[in-house]
Amino acid sequence: MIGSTPILEVRNIQVERGGTTILNVPSLLIQEDEILSLIGPNGAGKTTFLQTLSYLWNPFQGEIFFKGKKVETNHSVLEYRRKLAMVFQEPLLFDTTVLNNVASGLKIRGMKRSEIRDRVMEQLDRFGIGHLSNRSAKTLSGGEAQRTSLARAFALQPEILLLDEPFTSLDSPTRESLIEDLEHILQQTRTTAIFATHDRLEALRLSDRMAVMNEGKILQIGSPEEVMNHPVNEWVASFVGVETILNGKVIKRNGGTFLASIEGREIEAVGDAHLGDAVVLCIRPENVTLSTQSHMEATSARNVFAGKILKIAPLGPYQKVHLDCGFPLVAYVTRHSLEELSLTEGKQVRASFKATAVTVIRKVES
Amino acid sequence: MDLILEGIKKAFYLLFTFDPEVMGITLLSLGVSGTATFISLLIGISIGTIVALSKFPGRKIVVSLINTGMGLPPVVIGLFVTIFLWRNGPLGFLEILYTPTAMIIAQAVIATPIVMGITLAAIQQLPQKLRLQILALGATRLQMVWILIKEAKLPLLAGVMAGFGGVISEVGASIMVGGNIKGYSRVLTTATVMETSRGNFDIAIALGIILLLLAYFINLILTQIQQRERPR
Numbered sequence: 001m002i003g004s005t006p007i008l009e010v011r012n013i014q015v016e017r018g019g020t021t022i023l024n025v026p027s028l029l030i031q032e033d034e035i036l037s038l039i040g041p042n043g044a045g046k047t048t049f050l051q052t053l054s055y056l057w058n059p060f061q062g063e064i065f066f067k068g069k070k071v072e073t074n075h076s077v078l079e080y081r082r083k084l085a086m087v088f089q090e091p092l093l094f095d096t097t098v099l100n101n102v103a104s105g106l107k108i109r110g111m112k113r114s115e116i117r118d119r120v121m122e123q124l125d126r127f128g129i130g131h132l133s134n135r136s137a138k139t140l141s142g143g144e145a146q147r148t149s150l151a152r153a154f155a156l157q158p159e160i161l162l163l164d165e166p167f168t169s170l171d172s173p174t175r176e177s178l179i180e181d182l183e184h185i186l187q188q189t190r191t192t193a194i195f196a197t198h199d200r201l202e203a204l205r206l207s208d209r210m211a212v213m214n215e216g217k218i219l220q221i222g223s224p225e226e227v228m229n230h231p232v233n234e235w236v237a238s239f240v241g242v243e244t245i246l247n248g249k250v251i252k253r254n255g256g257t258f259l260a261s262i263e264g265r266e267i268e269a270v271g272d273a274h275l276g277d278a279v280v281l282c283i284r285p286e287n288v289t290l291s292t293q294s295h296m297e298a299t300s301a302r303n304v305f306a307g308k309i310l311k312i313a314p315l316g317p318y319q320k321v322h323l324d325c326g327f328p329l330v331a332y333v334t335r336h337s338l339e340e341l342s343l344t345e346g347k348q349v350r351a352s353f354k355a356t357a358v359t360v361i362r363k364v365e366s
Numbered sequence: 367m368d369l370i371l372e373g374i375k376k377a378f379y380l381l382f383t384f385d386p387e388v389m390g391i392t393l394l395s396l397g398v399s400g401t402a403t404f405i406s407l408l409i410g411i412s413i414g415t416i417v418a419l420s421k422f423p424g425r426k427i428v429v430s431l432i433n434t435g436m437g438l439p440p441v442v443i444g445l446f447v448t449i450f451l452w453r454n455g456p457l458g459f460l461e462i463l464y465t466p467t468a469m470i471i472a473q474a475v476i477a478t479p480i481v482m483g484i485t486l487a488a489i490q491q492l493p494q495k496l497r498l499q500i501l502a503l504g505a506t507r508l509q510m511v512w513i514l515i516k517e518a519k520l521p522l523l524a525g526v527m528a529g530f531g532g533v534i535s536e537v538g539a540s541i542m543v544g545g546n547i548k549g550y551s552r553v554l555t556t557a558t559v560m561e562t563s564r565g566n567f568d569i570a571i572a573l574g575i576i577l578l579l580l581a582y583f584i585n586l587i588l589t590q591i592q593q594r595e596r597p598r
Contacts, residue, residue, distance in 0.1 A: 056498045078506060086502035088495055095517055104513075105503040156504070 007032045013062035023048045023216040037203035038196040040213035046196035050162045085158035089165045091145035093137035105156045123151035143174035161193040212236045237282040243330035244283040265326045268302040269358035280361040287357035288331035291350045292341050301352035309347050373571025380572050395553040399534040402473030410478045414485025435479025444539030447472040464545035472539040477529035484525030488518035523592040
């Protein structure tokens with residue numbers, strides 16, 4: 001649930017290293033209780049951004065406002081930093097017990113022993129690591145260590161939690177159970193969080209808004225649906241998992257839809273475009289349906305193409321089918337469908353997708 | 367063989383009868399080397415930590431100087447401390463040459479680079495991001511440094527052992543700046559050298575054994591602290 005008070009505002013943040021700008025964020029507003037994910041590949045600037053937000057990356061240009069007041073002017077950096085908590089990719093635990101690790105931030109703040117104990121116990125229980133409280137942090141498994149690191153951060157009851165790819169180094173089942181717990185705990189505690197990840201599925205699962213980053217810039221920010229379904233450019237489209245990205249030209253307009261020519265084929269899409277416009281059409285593989293019927297069935301899908309299966313590759317619960325329809329097209333089908341339709345490499349099929357399933361990016365004419 | 371057995375017998379006799387001269391020498395050794403090690407810890411850990419955590423031009427040169435300092439021959443240090451404290455030397459006005467204070471200074475000069483070098487390596491081997499994590503937990507810079515030192519406590523205790531081991535067993539500098547004056551600046555090593563040169567092997571062996579036992583027990587205590595039952 002997103003409130004209306006901006007808890008954090010960023011203006012004209014720029015970070016340079018060796019004469020190159022590695023982070024450039026003109027503005028960003030974080031609402032209270034919001035979970036914003038920063039997604040992007042390695043080197044996109046996510047970590048630099050999180051470290052800048054917590055004043056761990058110095059020097060940088062720009063201003064940060066916490067609850068409407070400028071940090072450095074109205075809050076000291078230390079005072080501001082103590083409102084935040086950060087979890088890194090590595091657990092970075094101290095060489096002491098789990099209990100002392102979870103208590104460390106509170107000890108740093110000089111909190112009373114009895115109060116520390118209560119808070120620590122609460123977090124140990126919350127993260128399911130109460131039984132490990134007297135264990136040395138050095139003997140923990142990866143998942144237990146990252147749980148301890150998260151408990152240490154939550155013990156501080158931060159106003160903003162910064163998570164820097166905390167699940168990256170975990171194996172799949174461990175990651176899955178930790179994400180599930182974190183999702184639950186974030187909902188329960190209504191903690192504002194900024195979550196950096198390169199995994200779009202993790203981001204989809206945890207966040208209210210997504211910001212796609214590359215080369216130190218935020219390329220698109222919006223609700224997960226908006227970013228996934230309406231990427232602003234080819235790069236974002238490709239990063240958020242659009243498998244088919246086609247360059248074409250508008251050849252006909254038809255009341256709210258248009259036809260674009262792609263390598264001699266015509267694709268119908270919904271959108272506002274002018275004749276002769278260069279467009280990029282993005283088609284998500286889950287929106288493509290395959291059929292082995294040789295004759296045309298009546299269908300509401302405006303785009304139906306005959307094509308040949310070039311390659312079938314397993315992809316978790318799906319099979320990823322690469323087609324040649326005169327242009328490359330990718331479809332996801334379930335194993336069940338694959339068997340039922342006897343889909344094999346080299347087989348002729350019909351691929352269909354709706355005009356509404358095509359995301360249109362208008363290209364600026366150079 | 368008899369010589370050695372006699373020496374060992376004499377050593378235990380001197381030890382168990384609490385021979386006042388031997389006790390005086392032993393206590394002075396402990397006092398001088400303990401104080402010198404303590405001073406070297408204050409200076410060595412502080413500067414070692416500062417160098418480990420800072421970036422400045424010429425840092426590599428400073429680090430290589432510290433590392434070279436770890437292996438400085440005690441006689442060279444003894445020579446320079448003697449020159450400095452000599453009547454006409456820059457610190458001659460202090461009039462502390464041939465005193466236990468001069469021995470403490472010389473031994474501290476020997477131990478400081480050892481402690482400094484080990485501190486530098488110990489702090490540097492901690493993950494770079496640990497500093498960021500400590501700051502992110504809301505620590506002041508001073509708190510961060512203290513936590514880092516605590517994180518490096520095992521190698522730092524090795525530094526204490528190396529520093530103390532280096533000075534309790536050195537002889538060159540102690541003779542040069544202390545003068546080996548009976549009842550005043552005579553320590554276990556200088557006394558051992560003197561008794562050996564006089565052919566008093568039984569006493570020399572006794573002093574040697576005491577020195578070995580002393581070094582062993584001090585290191586045993588430090589090892590106990592270092593390897594203290596860590597939580598499992």
